[in-house]
Amino acid sequence: MDKIKMTTPIVEMDGDEMTRILWQMIKDNLLLPYIDLKTEYYDLGLPCRDQTDDQVTIDSANATKKYKVAVKCATITPNADRVKEYSLKEMWKSPNATIRALLDGTVFRAPIVVKGIDPCVKSWKKPITIARHAYGDVYKATEMKIPGAGKVELVYTAEDGTETRETVHAFQGPGIIQGMHNLSDSIESFAKSCFNYALDTKQDLWFATKDTISKKYDHTFKDIFQDIFDADFADLFKEAGISYFYTLIDDAVARVMKADGGFIWACKNYDGDVMSDMVSSAFGSLAMMTSVLVSPDGDYEYEAAHGTVQRHYYQHLKGQETSTNSMATIFAWSGALRKRGELDGNQELADFADRLEQASLDTIEAGEMTKDLALITTIPNPTVLSSEDFIKAIAKRL
Ligand code: NAP
Ligand code: MG
Numbered sequence: 001m002d003k004i005k006m007t008t009p010i011v012e013m014d015g016d017e018m019t020r021i022l023w024q025m026i027k028d029n030l031l032l033p034y035i036d037l038k039t040e041y042y043d044l045g046l047p048c049r050d051q052t053d054d055q056v057t058i059d060s061a062n063a064t065k066k067y068k069v070a071v072k073c074a075t076i077t078p079n080a081d082r083v084k085e086y087s088l089k090e091m092w093k094s095p096n097a098t099i100r101a102l103l104d105g106t107v108f109r110a111p112i113v114v115k116g117i118d119p120c121v122k123s124w125k126k127p128i129t130i131a132r133h134a135y136g137d138v139y140k141a142t143e144m145k146i147p148g149a150g151k152v153e154l155v156y157t158a159e160d161g162t163e164t165r166e167t168v169h170a171f172q173g174p175g176i177i178q179g180m181h182n183l184s185d186s187i188e189s190f191a192k193s194c195f196n197y198a199l200d201t202k203q204d205l206w207f208a209t210k211d212t213i214s215k216k217y218d219h220t221f222k223d224i225f226q227d228i229f230d231a232d233f234a235d236l237f238k239e240a241g242i243s244y245f246y247t248l249i250d251d252a253v254a255r256v257m258k259a260d261g262g263f264i265w266a267c268k269n270y271d272g273d274v275m276s277d278m279v280s281s282a283f284g285s286l287a288m289m290t291s292v293l294v295s296p297d298g299d300y301e302y303e304a305a306h307g308t309v310q311r312h313y314y315q316h317l318k319g320q321e322t323s324t325n326s327m328a329t330i331f332a333w334s335g336a337l338r339k340r341g342e343l344d345g346n347q348e349l350a351d352f353a354d355r356l357e358q359a360s361l362d363t364i365e366a367g368e369m370t371k372d373l374a375l376i377t378t379i380p381n382p383t384v385l386s387s388e389d390f391i392k393a394i395a396k397r398l
Contacts, residue, residue, distance in 0.1 A: 003036045004348045010336050011063045011301075012039035013095075015073025016046055017308035018387075021316060022326045023073045025388055026333060029395045030356060035337075035349070040067065044095050046076045050088050057095045061102035064299050068343060071336035072099075072303040073329065096293075096303075103295040104186075106131055106193035108264065109276050109305055110290055111283035112327055115365050116379040120282045126262030128279050131197065132272025133190045139269055141180035152177050182217075184224065189296040191225045194266045195233040195244070197294050204243045207266040208252035221268065222246060280305065287325035287372055292335060302335040304328030312387075323371035324387040330360050330394070359397040368393045 014023060031037055042060035049056055064070040076082055077094040100107070110129040111119075146152065152168040168177060198205040207225050209218035229237075229244050237244060247255070249271060256265065267275055280289045289305035305328060312322045334353040341350030364373065367382045370390050374382045385393060 001034075004034060004352055005036050005346075006038040006340065006349060007344050007346065008069075008340065009038040009040045009067055010340050011060060011067050011070035012041045013044045013060050013070060013072040013075075013301075014041065015044055015075040015308060017074075017076065017310055017313035018316060018322065018324050019074040019304065019306075019308050019329060020045060021313070022324060022329050022387060022391075025391050026326060026330055029391050030330065030398060031333065033395075034352060034398070044072070044075050046078065046082070046086050046088070046092075049075075049092055049095070050086065050090075053089070054092045054098070057092075057098045058102065061099045064099070064103060064301055065295075065297070068299050069336050069340045070299075070301040071332050072301055074304055074306060074308045076308055099301060100134055100293060103293060103299055103301065104189050105134070105293040105295040105299070105301070106190050106197075107134060108197055108292050108294060109280065111280060112288045112290060112331055112361075113283070114288070114361050116367075116377045117284045117288065117364070117373060118378055119284065121257060123258055123260055124283070125260045127283070128256065128259075128261045129197075129201070129203065129264040130272055130276040130279055131190075131194050131264055131266040132276060133187070133267065133269045135186040135190075135269065136182040137180050137269045138178070141178050143176070143178045146171050146175045146177055148174050154179065182221075184220070187221055187224045188228065190266070191228045192232075192296045193294045194225075194264065195229060195237075196296075196298065198242055198244070198264050199233070199236055199240055201264070202240055202242060204245060204263040205266060206245050206247070206252060206263055208247050208249040208271070209268055210249050212248060218268075225266075284376055285325070285372055286328075287370075288327055290328055290331045290335060300336070300339050302332040302339075304332050316387075322387045323384060323390070325370040325372050326387065326391055327360060327364075330391075331357060356394075356398060359394050362397050363390070363394045 014020060040063055042056055042063065044057055044060060075095045078088055078091045082088065083091050108129050108131050110127045113127050149172050151170045154166040154168055156164045194205055209221045211219040211222045225246065280286055286306040291303050291305040293301040309324050312324045316322050334356045338350045338353035341347065341353065367379045368385055369377065369382055371384050374384045
């Protein structure tokens with residue numbers, strides 16, 4: 001059989017620990033036998049990030065701007081323990097944060113829905129994709145403890161020196177205060193990424209804030225979304241047969257619980273943080289959750305939503321067998337290959353991505369799965385496979 005040809009490379013960002021092991025197994029068993037794989041390789045494993053003073057992460061983000069499609073393995077975000085473990089020069093920043101800042105992207109997270117792993121919410125039949133705004137609000141806030149009576153004001157000093165003041169509160173006793181901000185540019189990018197992704201995946205888009213209470217802050221989010229929708233997307237949505245729906249955040253939460261899924265839920269930064277954990281655990285497992293970073297220029301970086309699965313890696317190092325679920329990492333690859341195929345007009349490549357996903361889903365539905373899924377499946381007597389045997393079982397079907 002001739003291997004599928006590629007014209008443009010995908011940016012390949014390798015990673016750490018157990019997911020780095022899975023990465024190689026996926027390439028060896030599921031990709032290289034079928035595709036003349038063209039990638040531009042960046043090693044984001046912690047040793048290489050340290051060696052290059054994290055330049056490799058920046059280079060990989062710039063390469064993503066050039067080639068438009070990247071696939072990323074999970075990586076360690078160093079903390080004090082990791083600095084010791086890897087004798088690091090510095091506590092390097094999270095690669096995801098670095099890449100997100102350079103691409104100015106929005107992260108879309110969607111569960112992989114498969115028969116036999118049922119969501120806790122009975123009405124959910126199709127995936128719910130969470131789009132989280134990744135800039136500002138409470139994540140870039142300034143806070144103060146107020147020791148006692150006194151007045152707190154917001155003061156804006158324009159470049160020409162003119163001041164605008166607003167009293168926050170005249171304290172009679174001790175309390176607390178927080179000042180937060182966001183940027184119109186960032187909200188606009190977020191809105192465009194969401195509208196584009198809805199068109200791309202042909203799903204309705206929901207957005208919600210608390211604009212009735214926050215009449216300037218949250219209302220600005222609502223207005224920017226509506227203005228961009230009316231100006232650039234209303235006709236395209238109509239053509240695609242999808243809709244944009246705005247409501248209050250509490251109403252959205254109530255509706256989500258009764259919906260059957262199949263839509264994108266755009267969330268402000270804090271709402272997205274909280275709701276993505278709720279949605280992912282209700283759908284079953286972090287190992288069945290994909291994640292894609294989409295920039296307003298239409299660059300795509302695909303990854304798994306989980307981390308490097310450190311505990312399994314230490315088992316692996318001791319020579320013990322592991323049963324780590326590779327679904328999210330496989331779907332990161334299939335997502336990137338499909339997008340590459342679409343952008344290059346390479347139908348064979350896009351079709352391969354579909355077949356790879358189908359073979360993976362069929363494997364689980366046939367009762368062959370890793371331990372994490374065997375614990376929660378409704379399929380009777382599942383076969384628990386090791387990390388490698390699970391990938392080989394998919395390869396057999398593929
Ligand atoms: P984790 O790697 O997501 O793993 C936490 C636990 O979840 C595992 O111990 C395992 O549970 C279960 N799990 C996660 N993925 C699984 C999979 N594919 N198959 C089976 N079980 C899975 O989170 P962590 O241990 O807190 O973090 C490890 C490292 O990952 C950290 O250094 C962190 O910085 C990094 N991280 C990276 C990313 C990213 O690159 N996007 C995201 C998050 C964390 P059991 O132990 O019970 O089997
Ligand atoms: Mg969270």
